[in-house]
Amino acid sequence: MMKMLVPLAAVIVLIIVSLAGVEAAGLEAVFGIVIPYLAFIIFVAGMIWRVIDWGKSPVPFRIPTTCGQQQSLPWIKQDKLENPSTCTQTFARMILEVFFFRSLFRNLKTELHDGKVVYGSDKWLWLFAIVFHYSFLVVFIRHIRFFVGDVPDVIHILEALDSFFQVGVPLVYITGLTLTAGVLFLFLRRIVIPQVRYISLPADYFPLFLIFAIAITGILMRYFTKVDVVAVKNLTMGLVTLNPQIPQGIGSIFYVHLFLVCTLFIYFPFSKLVHMGGVFLSPTRNLANNSRMERHVNPWNYPVKVHSYEEYEHEFKDKMKKAGIPVEKE
Amino acid sequence: MYDSGKIIIGIGIFLLFVAFPFYYTAIGKPVVKPDPRIDTPAIQAMEKKQCVESKNAMKTLHMQMLNDWRDAVVRDGQRFYVATDGKTYNMSLQNTCMHCHSNKKKFCDECHNYMAVKPYCWDCHIEPKEGA
Numbered sequence: 001m002m003k004m005l006v007p008l009a010a011v012i013v014l015i016i017v018s019l020a021g022v023e024a025a026g027l028e029a030v031f032g033i034v035i036p037y038l039a040f041i042i043f044v045a046g047m048i049w050r051v052i053d054w055g056k057s058p059v060p061f062r063i064p065t066t067c068g069q070q071q072s073l074p075w076i077k078q079d080k081l082e083n084p085s086t087c088t089q090t091f092a093r094m095i096l097e098v099f100f101f102r103s104l105f106r107n108l109k110t111e112l113h114d115g116k117v118v119y120g121s122d123k124w125l126w127l128f129a130i131v132f133h134y135s136f137l138v139v140f141i142r143h144i145r146f147f148v149g150d151v152p153d154v155i156h157i158l159e160a161l162d163s164f165f166q167v168g169v170p171l172v173y174i175t176g177l178t179l180t181a182g183v184l185f186l187f188l189r190r191i192v193i194p195q196v197r198y199i200s201l202p203a204d205y206f207p208l209f210l211i212f213a214i215a216i217t218g219i220l221m222r223y224f225t226k227v228d229v230v231a232v233k234n235l236t237m238g239l240v241t242l243n244p245q246i247p248q249g250i251g252s253i254f255y256v257h258l259f260l261v262c263t264l265f266i267y268f269p270f271s272k273l274v275h276m277g278g279v280f281l282s283p284t285r286n287l288a289n290n291s292r293m294e295r296h297v298n299p300w301n302y303p304v305k306v307h308s309y310e311e312y313e314h315e316f317k318d319k320m321k322k323a324g325i326p327v328e329k330e
Numbered sequence: 331m332y333d334s335g336k337i338i339i340g341i342g343i344f345l346l347f348v349a350f351p352f353y354y355t356a357i358g359k360p361v362v363k364p365d366p367r368i369d370t371p372a373i374q375a376m377e378k379k380q381c382v383e384s385k386n387a388m389k390t391l392h393m394q395m396l397n398d399w400r401d402a403v404v405r406d407g408q409r410f411y412v413a414t415d416g417k418t419y420n421m422s423l424q425n426t427c428m429h430c431h432s433n434k435k436k437f438c439d440e441c442h443n444y445m446a447v448k449p450y451c452w453d454c455h456i457e458p459k460e461g462a
């Protein structure tokens with residue numbers, strides 16, 4: 001229970017801090033300018049640092065998790081996607097992994113039936129993971145309208161598709177709702193399935209609560225409590241043009257939303273969320289299984305001093321002969 | 331670092347994404363803040379320059395109000411709106427709203443373009459003819 005309450009309390013504290021900071025202390029400039037810039041810098045620098053750090057770790061041998069026939073004799077059909085042996089095949093496998101979460105598609109559930117372990121298909125996690133990640137991406141991309149002066153046409157197309165049902169005004173964005181639904185499912189999964197609940201840590205709940213709070217404040221702001229969006233854009237464009245300013249009368253909920261987003265960005269590189277970059281650097285995915293074709297030398301190999309039999313014989317030839325031990329070279 | 335070529339390309343793509351707003355705005359047209367004008371003849375002639383509801387309410391809620399008006403008129407045949415200050419208005423975009431705000435380009439479009447929103451009002455309603 002504490003594993004859930006601590007991160008929940010943390011998110012509530014974040015909300016209260018930003019509300020109090022803006023409403024009571026009048027720290028709009030801190031929450032609207034200083035923290036967003038800091039968050040951006042920490043996020044970008046943190047991600048680069050993590051990736052370079054991974055890049056420094058040698059992966060001497062080929063360790064892809066394969067699940068298909070490897071390249072073998074010409075008349076044995078290779079499973080090129082599940083057991084790639086070339087760069088192109090690995091690239092194709094990575095595309096499937098990054099865009100379609102292919103390995104998650106294999107997710108199984110394990111149950112005991114009459115004392116026997118039984119495995120069954122379990123695609124729900126995959127489905128909701130896809131829904132969640134793509135909704136997040138679309139919501140994220142749509143926000144670009146706050147950050148550029150002249151919004152590109154692709155964004156308009158995306159917005160039109162996302163508000164396709166034309167429900168209410170402002171038009172309801174489908175991805176705003178599916179994002180929330182996705183987070184809720186991922187949370188429920190952690191508390192409903194006993195095994196998953198057992199292994200869930202505060203670091204698993206915190207991002208879920210944080211993203212949930214971000215989505216809810218966003219939805220509240222757009223459809224219910226309302227903020228002055230023109231003032232919001234004045235603020236964001238000030239940030240983008242490095243000419244920051246705090247317009248009057250935006251509404252505190254905006255600063256709560258923004259502060260939660262900044263927290264997410266600062267937290268990102270140092271938490272499990274960094275899998276956004278990590279998926280590209282997973283040696284179990286991004287390596288070709290070519291161990292039978294190429295020699296991979298471990299860069300950690302210590303230069304071992306060897307003494308071959310040839311040298312040994314050369315050194316002790318006389319003694320060996322005297323003792324009557326046969327030698328290879330006369 | 332191992333595979334530095336690939337890693338540097340990856341980081342480059344990442345930077346291209348996250349820095350998009352900065353360079354896109356820097357090379358694009360300069361950003362002009364919206365400046366909706368209320369200097370139309372109809373508004374100038376008003377004694378008390380007051381919209382249907384308060385300025386703040388109009389700013390954040392006009393879209394919702396128009397939506398409610400449409401539903402009231404089209405679905406319920408209810409044509410009159412009693413404002414908070416007791417005044418009664420004919421619920422009509424073209425006859426009431428656009429009567430005063432006859433300058434769509436310099437009023438509505440100012441903020442709508444800035445915020446990149448395209449209200450679908452004008453899918454059905456006829457836009458007022460204005461000189462460019």
Ligand code: HEM
Pocket residue numbers: 136139140142143146170173175176177179214215216217218219221222223227229232236254257258261264
């Ligand atoms: C990871 C980042 C973010 C997420 C996941 C997020 C999520 C959301 C969601 C779900 C909504 C509801 C409407 C919709 O579906 O688009 C929303 C609205 C909004 N967000 Fe965000 N947000 C993020 C970042 C930001 C940032 C950085 C800002 C501003 C600096 C911002 C400002 C707003 C505003 C002003 C609205 C109201 C939009 C409107 O009235 O059209 N958000 N956000």
